[in-house]
Amino acid sequence: MNTSKSSVKNGYYPLLLDIVQRPCIVIGGGKVAERKVKILLRFGAKVKLVSPGVTNALRLLAQKGKIDIVERYYRATDLRNVSLVFAATDDEKTNTRIRDDARRRNIPVNVVDNPDLCDFIVPSIIKKGPLVIAISTSGVLPLLSKKLRQEIDAVVTRDYIRYADTIGKFRQYIINHIEDKKVRRDMMKRIGRMSMEELNGMGLKEIKRMFLQSDK
Template sequence: MSGKECLVVGGGSVAERKALMLLKFNASVTVVSPKVTKRLSDLANRGVLRLLLRRYRAGDLDNAAVVFACTDDRGTNGAVREDAVKKGVLINVVDKPKECDFIVPSIIRKGDVTIAISTSGVLPMASKKIRQAIEKTVTKDYVAYTRIIGALRRHLMDTVPDPSRRKAIMKGIASMEVGDVVRRGLKGMKKVLGEGLS
């Protein structure tokens, strides 16, 4: 989504969540709604997103790669969907999975760890509950683990020319407990590698 034009039609809490999610992925966000949340207004005042304080118009989709229809007005959401289909713009109609070209999973991002959770639009609240349970499990150790494993992989790419040997070594490392890798740290893991390579 980085750099893509994204339109959010609606100004309530759902529209705010969609806009914030798009901003996390460095999208260029425009919000269209006669009324918006304070946070959306603040983001617009800081130049983080573009805000059109009016009702949706078909021309609003002209440069959009994707659009989110997030109003509580079925007629407006229907018009946005119809226009999006005509113009070939990908659309997500909130709470209407059958009218969506794509669904948006609940996302956990911690360092290089990204986990997406979806109930395929059946019940977004369930995704939230599942996400909260997983967030408790994915501790800072997993972030450190991926950092260490990434550095080890780069080290192996530089020092082990045989791809099948590298794969076998990485498979062995991946079978180690997360806590063990984190306790050893990068230096300790390189020592383990050195012992295994000799």
Template sequence: MLESNFYMSALNLTNRRALVVGAGNVALEKIEGLLACNASVRVVAPEALDEVSDLAASGSLEWRRRRYRSSDWDGCWLAIAATADTETNIRVFEDGEARQKLVNVVDVPPLCSFILPAIVRTGPIAIAISTAGASPALAKRMKGEIGALFGRDYAELATLLNEERGWAKRELPGYRDRKVFFESIVAGAPDPIQLLRQGDRDGVRGLITRAKRRAWAEARAGQTPREQRESTGKGFVSLVGAGPGDPGLLTVAGSRRLSRADVIIYDRL
């Protein structure tokens, strides 16, 4: 049985040097990903694709046009080995381990202190998909399906929410107040994602404005939305179902209502 023991995280590579050993098609993919994250890239390879040499000529990366040496690690924070030479790949891994650095040998999980998941990236949203090295093909399929599900509308909502972070920090004193504020928008009614899919950006801004007014008043009164509902006796009921079918047919909206519920009454058909 496969088990994933990897600790999933996101790395800030801005102004950090990354070493890439190899300059073929696989290496180019890794190089482009590193540059997109503002890493300083050092490439070591006797020969390179035209795309890699063009990047070097433009000053986008450093290219050491020779075979790998242990000293290529100097000043580097992590390394990716993407060569067809097993001996070189092993040397890169062992040198990195000796320096207590992060190393990834492409498609060789035993020679990796970190792995590179498939990434769905839309605006500020990045979703990582990992199969712990078991099946990159499956990760690729999942990337396509997840990318289709969480598209530009989610990225646009993330951008709008980010614009309110400054206000929330100034006006809402506690972490819980800010958490409730943002959740009231994301899980609000009408659904902000549906509004964006309909092109109603003003509708989302109106939803945010109303949430700000409520959050500000509740923070001053020392009440959360739930406490306010309990004090007024007002609430709401949602009927959620998937018919007689599989629970997997439950809609996204239905799942969202279940996650917000204080009480759930279940009746098996």
């Protein structure tokens, strides 16, 4: 893997990963590492943290059994059997060594505040119910990502969450109960043409009844 300044010109390939119960490691024990850990936990990762010192918040997470902490300096062997690596120490040489060790093992690595050393960067994230919106300036201007996140967050109201949740449940229902794929596609197209106001004004049972009766 290799990332350079060309990433700014070409941009990063956007990708949403399923990290539920996937082993991820964060090296570092400060506030930046704390933020990384909290985001990983929010998306269901299994987190190990390595650092000779940690914040009180990180220690509390460990006491609650949410993360594993190894209180010592980083070793290359810490990268065994992990899916993602986050180098979040305050020492540039250590972060570079972590990057090199991860790449030798073909493990994607993120180095905080140094896009040139990263295989991937973590975008500014909005997560509401099933909706996940990622915003990035390719590491050029994080403040702009934050500003855009705040503006979009204000627009994405509870109505959107309910809308997405209802469609998601209906989709799962027809997958489980209707074998004909063409009928499934037609139903999803029809429900997709309904406005958010229409769907949110109906319960899931009413939507099922309306669609299934019309196809008899």
